[in-house]
Amino acid sequence: MVDILVIGAGLAGLSASRKLADKGYQVLVVDKGKSVGGRLASRSLESASFDYGAQFMTAKDPRFLNQVNHWVSDGTAELWFRGYPGRSENYKRWRGIPDMRELARSLAGALNVKTARQVLRITLQQRLWRVDFKDGSVIYANNILLTPPVPQSLEIMDRGNTKLSQDQWFRLKQLTYDPCIAMLALLEGPSKITSPGILVPNSDDIDWISDNMKKGVSLTPSITIHASADFSRRHFNEDSDEVGKKMIELSKSWLGVAVKHFAIHRWRYSKPKYVDAERFMLIQNNPTLILAGDAFAGPRVEGAFLSGYSAAEVLIAHFEKHQAKSY
Numbered sequence: 001m002v003d004i005l006v007i008g009a010g011l012a013g014l015s016a017s018r019k020l021a022d023k024g025y026q027v028l029v030v031d032k033g034k035s036v037g038g039r040l041a042s043r044s045l046e047s048a049s050f051d052y053g054a055q056f057m058t059a060k061d062p063r064f065l066n067q068v069n070h071w072v073s074d075g076t077a078e079l080w081f082r083g084y085p086g087r088s089e090n091y092k093r094w095r096g097i098p099d100m101r102e103l104a105r106s107l108a109g110a111l112n113v114k115t116a117r118q119v120l121r122i123t124l125q126q127r128l129w130r131v132d133f134k135d136g137s138v139i140y141a142n143n144i145l146l147t148p149p150v151p152q153s154l155e156i157m158d159r160g161n162t163k164l165s166q167d168q169w170f171r172l173k174q175l176t177y178d179p180c181i182a183m184l185a186l187l188e189g190p191s192k193i194t195s196p197g198i199l200v201p202n203s204d205d206i207d208w209i210s211d212n213m214k215k216g217v218s219l220t221p222s223i224t225i226h227a228s229a230d231f232s233r234r235h236f237n238e239d240s241d242e243v244g245k246k247m248i249e250l251s252k253s254w255l256g257v258a259v260k261h262f263a264i265h266r267w268r269y270s271k272p273k274y275v276d277a278e279r280f281m282l283i284q285n286n287p288t289l290i291l292a293g294d295a296f297a298g299p300r301v302e303g304a305f306l307s308g309y310s311a312a313e314v315l316i317a318h319f320e321k322h323q324a325k326s327y
């Protein structure tokens, strides 16, 4: 039996879990992925390394700025660049060191995290949550924080016939996401993209190119290309070779060097198109079920962090109220 089960080890799940664990609560975090981070995604391919999900973080809210300052002071993050060439805003953009996934790894630290555990459904059973995993195992939890992208959370709840009010159902159904096809490409030599290694092309098909070597992520020349939502929607189910060739053709004039080898990653849920008015959604209390993630507090790393943080605050307040009553 678990007191608090957090489903999803992205930034929302991890920021909540850290806050709860720091207060002394027993938390188990489960994620279907091989490692923590979710859309804070980094990997190696042959000799090169890539950030292929979130590229940087911005910080406006003091609570997230405080976390970013911690990361900077312990060497987990650094300022990457400010503003964009040709644009008037001058916001700071930080990156993880050595890569974006490290931000998640640092929060996961001493937490009890189990990866490669996919939740199939959650079912309310005699004042407890029964949690069924894809591998056939079952655990019971007093409280659940559900942080996958909302359509995936809805599937998990639907399969267990979780009751939602009409208002909750309507709000959740609105929270749809754009897809994004990411290309991870090893280059024959250094690209012509200048320092700090970013290119925001004026294109309907390509949204973003980053040079992982100039960013400091990769020791060998490599780039990450993010296709636009429109291109990604049109080509989402296409063969990787085909879609990759199209993305190379669209980008070659900006790279100035040939692509040696590439891999394609498909983000079905990349960034939320709409964001809910609340920072999290309390589905029910005793046993508690809360939904959190970037669809609630902003479609960014900062939003995900704040959503998880706010959900944890509410859980803590709830526990403290109940403890006070039982004295």
Ligand SMILES: Cc1cc2nc3c(=O)[nH]c(=O)nc-3n(C[C@H](O)[C@H](O)[C@H](O)COP(=O)(O)OP(=O)(O)OC[C@H]3O[C@@H](n4cnc5c(N)ncnc54)[C@H](O)[C@@H]3O)c2cc1C
Pocket: 007, 008, 009, 010, 011, 012, 013, 030, 031, 032, 033, 036, 037, 038, 039, 040, 052, 053, 054, 055, 056, 057, 058, 117, 118, 119, 120, 147, 148, 149, 152, 156, 180, 182, 226, 267, 269, 270, 271, 292, 293, 294, 295, 298, 299, 300, 301, 302, 303, 304
């Ligand atoms: C291509 C791309 C580029 C981006 N660029 C930026 C950027 O530059 N700056 C920025 O601020 N933001 C950016 N973002 C957005 C940012 O990455 C997200 O807002 C943030 O990481 C979301 O965190 P989260 O915890 O809400 O969700 P996620 O990171 O998606 O975490 C949810 C977790 O739930 C797990 N999960 C799902 N289903 C199950 C299940 N059934 N059982 C168990 N676990 C499950 C997943 O494996 C995942 O780890 C980008 C996103 C993408 C995809």
